[in-house]
Every structure is written in structure tokens, then in C-alpha cells.
Amino acid sequence: xxxxxxxxxxxxxxxxxxxxxxxxxxxxxxxxxxxxxxxxxxxxxxxxxxxxxxxxxxxxxxxxxxxxxxxxxxxxxxxxxxxxxxxxxxxxxxxxxxxxxxxxxxxxxxxxxxxxxxxxxxxxxxxxxxxxxxxxxxxxxxxxxxxxxxxxxxxxxxxxxxxxxxxxxxxxxxxxxxxxxxxxxxxxxxxxxxxxxxxxxx
Numbered sequence: 001x002x003x004x005x006x007x008x009x010x011x012x013x014x015x016x017x018x019x020x021x022x023x024x025x026x027x028x029x030x031x032x033x034x035x036x037x038x039x040x041x042x043x044x045x046x047x048x049x050x051x052x053x054x055x056x057x058x059x060x061x062x063x064x065x066x067x068x069x070x071x072x073x074x075x076x077x078x079x080x081x082x083x084x085x086x087x088x089x090x091x092x093x094x095x096x097x098x099x100x101x102x103x104x105x106x107x108x109x110x111x112x113x114x115x116x117x118x119x120x121x122x123x124x125x126x127x128x129x130x131x132x133x134x135x136x137x138x139x140x141x142x143x144x145x146x147x148x149x150x151x152x153x154x155x156x157x158x159x160x161x162x163x164x165x166x167x168x169x170x171x172x173x174x175x176x177x178x179x180x181x182x183x184x185x186x187x188x189x190x191x192x193x194x195x196x197x198x199x200x201x202x
Contacts, residue, residue: 020064023101028151028183032088033096038062047087049102049155049180054089060103065179068117073107082106082174089182100152100182111177115156118179122147122154137162137173148184155180 021035036042036055045056060070063086073084087102105111127144139160147154157178162171 020062020069022064022066023103023181024066026098026101028098028100030098031096032090032098036088036096042088044093045087047089047102049178050087050089050100050182050186052089052091052099052186053093054087056085056087058083058085060084060086065103065114066117066121068110068113070103070105071107071110073105073110075106082176084110099186101180103179105177105179106175108173108175111158111175114179115158115177118143118145118154118156137171146184151184153180153182153184153186155182 026032039055039057039059039062041059042055042057045054047054047056058074059072061072063070070086071084073082075082083104084107085104087104088098089100089102091097091099105114122143122145125143125145127142129140129142131140132138137160139158141156141158143154143156145154155178157180159174159176161174163174
């Protein structure tokens, strides 16, 4: 009986993974209209990280990055509601040809899992900046990789803070990290505060 349950569980995991779109495997220039139709909450939007047309969704459970399943996440942290969010960038609303994505991850465990994945897979970044104060729970870090083999740029912008909950002594950890992959050669202009070029290299 235990073997049967284990087998069924494995089948369930395989089906779940097959039903998710791997953002790393999604080819640039692909028409993603069919994919967008599966997302009930998707809507036209803008994202300052990618200067292109695009669509936003909070239904991240439809996606994965490599072997990591993304998740729909919402958490009320007293001050506001934190949500994981995905922005799918396209060349135009007419053609819907995929040019990259920006994923805002605020789930602490998933954020760490994705960071570890990229750091292990991508090797030494061409630009890196880290400002960390562990005793205060503060982290500001950016990583940029040029990946000509896969015709892409990969960028991570990590922010961790820790604040007290209202007037109490209870502390809340805030995580706001962006994972971004765009087609190589796409015009990409980070803002001054998140551009590794304007910060000291480490």
C-alpha cells in the first residue's frame, strides 16, 4: 500500500510539473497568446525593469524556473499585503512575442531557493553588489550575468529588511526580490538605484 501511495504521489508531481511553464525554457519570439489565455487574472501592465509591453499575473503556480516550481503567494504583514507577481514582456500587444520576464518574489523561502539556484547555475556574474547587515536583517544585493549561449541577460535584485510590527516588539521580515531574464540585445535601462554600474563592485 505504501509503495502504491508513493507511486501515485510521484505521478502527481510529474503531472503538476508538466502543467507548469518553465520560464527558462520559454523561447524568445514565441507567441504567448495561448499561455496568457490560461491566466484568469492577467492584464496589460508596465514594468520599469523591462521597457516593453507586457502582462502581469499573480497566478505564479502556473510557472516554474528550471526545476523550481513557483507559487501563488499572498501575506498580510500588518502594513500591507505582499504578493508574488510575474510580468511577461512582449514585443507588442498585437503579436505577443515573448522577450523576457520579471518575477517579484516576496515569499522568503522561495526567494532563497531561487537565489541559490541562479548562483549555482550561472557562475561568476559580470556585475555584483552586496551590502549586508546581518544583525539588522538588512540586505541589498544585485547580480548581473551575460549569457550569450542562451541569448539572454539574467539579473537579480534582492532586498531584505526587518521592522517592528506596529507599536509592538514583534519583528516582521520583509523580502522583495526581482528575478529577471530578458533577451540579449534588448534595450534594458535599469533605474539609478538598481543599476550595478553605478555601485561599487565586489
